[in-house]
Amino acid sequence: SAVISQKPSRDICQRGTSLTIQCQVDSQVTMMFWYRQQPGQSLTLIATANQGSEATYESGFVIDKFPISRPNLTFSTLTVSNMSPEDSSIYLCSSKGEGGTEAFFGQGTRLTVV
């Protein structure tokens, strides 16, 4: 299993600013996944972060808007850049225990852009 700590849990930000979300895993994992969950909606994958290489972004998401860092096997950050009200959402990080299939999630970051 994996325990993921994510912060901040929530934030209210001004449009045009950036917010960096951090996720810490209690064990070493190869991949970390970043999802967006808009109110009442499903989880949409933003990107997959592999330590030591550039993140892989899904269609509709770009590095300039959502830069990701993965400095080691237990930590990752997602930045939401130049925010607009449309970025208001819950952002979740996820990983699977090494060699496992079950995905564990951080507690989520509820972002409101005003």
Next chain:
Amino acid sequence: GENVEQHPSTLSVQEGDSAVIKCTYSDSASNYFPWYKQELGKRPQLIIDIRSNVGEKKDQRIAVTLNKTAKHFSLHITETQPEDSAVYFCAASMGGSNYKLTFGKGTLLTVNP
């Protein structure tokens, strides 16, 4: 890429009744199918999963069935209780720790006392 369809989007049942949620997937390479429960304001939590070499799996009141030929899988909850009320998501993956999950759109289950 993988596409997962989930039905119904909302489901209301009386306490003690059964609830069934169905999903279909498109990529025949997918071999791992988890179900997540998400309570309001909480993170998704795995409740049951099934791999493609198994047709059915049961855990107390929860069961999942998989039809690989038809590419669909279903969640069955028996003897529902009010605490089963939540949003349920199905997902599909190629399995393994490096593979992403593709989620269905979710089903809001309400169990009425």
